[in-house]
Amino acid sequence: MSGEIHFDAGTLTEYWLGTLPKPEEELIEEHLFACDECSARLDEAIALAQGVSQIARGGALMTVVSESFLKDAADEGLRVRQYSPPAGGSVACTVTAEDDLLVGRLAASLLGAKQVDLSLCAPTGEEQFRLRDIPFDASADSVLWQQSITFAKAAPTSTMVARLIQVDEAGVEKLLVEYTFNHTRTLPGPGAWTDLTP
Amino acid sequence: MMVLNQHRSTRRRGQLLEQFGVEMLSPSPAPRPRVDYERLTKCVQRLKERERAVVTHSFYGEEEGADIARFLGVSEANVRVIRHRAIHLLRDCMGVTR
Numbered sequence: 001m002s003g004e005i006h007f008d009a010g011t012l013t014e015y016w017l018g019t020l021p022k023p024e025e026e027l028i029e030e031h032l033f034a035c036d037e038c039s040a041r042l043d044e045a046i047a048l049a050q051g052v053s054q055i056a057r058g059g060a061l062m063t064v065v066s067e068s069f070l071k072d073a074a075d076e077g078l079r080v081r082q083y084s085p086p087a088g089g090s091v092a093c094t095v096t097a098e099d100d101l102l103v104g105r106l107a108a109s110l111l112g113a114k115q116v117d118l119s120l121c122a123p124t125g126e127e128q129f130r131l132r133d134i135p136f137d138a139s140a141d142s143v144l145w146q147q148s149i150t151f152a153k154a155a156p157t158s159t160m161v162a163r164l165i166q167v168d169e170a171g172v173e174k175l176l177v178e179y180t181f182n183h184t185r186t187l188p189g190p191g192a193w194t195d196l197t198p
Numbered sequence: 199m200m201v202l203n204q205h206r207s208t209r210r211r212g213q214l215l216e217q218f219g220v221e222m223l224s225p226s227p228a229p230r231p232r233v234d235y236e237r238l239t240k241c242v243q244r245l246k247e248r249e250r251a252v253v254t255h256s257f258y259g260e261e262e263g264a265d266i267a268r269f270l271g272v273s274e275a276n277v278r279v280i281r282h283r284a285i286h287l288l289r290d291c292m293g294v295t296r
Contacts, residue, residue, distance in 0.1 A: 010282035072259035
């Protein structure tokens with residue numbers, strides 16, 4: 001059997017996570033005893049998963065996170081800096097060398113929304129980055145946006161506007177609410193982004 | 199079983215410890231393949247938001263499928279489909295060919 005059937009990385013990752021039905025799990029387990037190719041693929045899959053875990057805990061990603069993600073981080077001893085600007089309002093913020101994660105708690109009622117994008121804009125309104133179709137709990141009262149701590153630690157004093165935008169099935173956009181983050185740099189570094197273009 | 203135990207996550211390892219006892223576990227797991235973290239960060243950031251959410255929440259803290267499904271507002275089966283797709287996208291992006 002081991003020479004004929006092989007398992008892909010996705011299936012092997014599910015096996016590693018322990019999410020497969022027992023019969024399938026046992027089939028893979030038996031197969032792995034005899035198949036070096038699948039064992040090596042499983043090693044690669046685990047390395048990738050553990051790499052993603054390391055990156056997530058390092059706070060370098062810009063993404064939307066859940067309450068339980070933040071709880072895991074706090075339980076692990078990570079230092080989570082949170083800001084909660086009021087809907088339509090602004091907040092003064094910064095980040096220190098000791099912070100591990102940086103999170104904006106965006107108060108919003110998203111009841112009835114099918115798709116919501118998070119748009120990050122310059123104070124002039126020009127969009128810099130967009131997280132499309134973010135996960136959200138319609139019954140919750142906020143979206144937890146994790147800003148890259150790597151970016152924030154390097155950022156000069158500056159202002160960023162975050163917008164939650166509802167997108168309907170026809171692609172028509174409607175601004176739901178926006179928040180202004182007035183970031184003050186407290187770490188040593190240049191006072192503005194350095195232009196490296198020749 | 200000794201070989202397989204090397205592949206298990208902490209949680210799975212705990213389950214096996216309970217089932218078979220400490221003596222069944224290998225004392226020296228095989229070294230994992232090296233990961234280029236800078237490249238992987240770019241690859242994870244390139245994923246669609248829901249794909250990124252699924253892999254980060256699955257692999258950091260090892261959240262249960264039901265919790266991730268609730269967070270995304272989809273079924274557990276959909277979480278597995280999204281995770282499967284994301285893993286293949288990450289492997290492609292990282293140049294894993296095995």
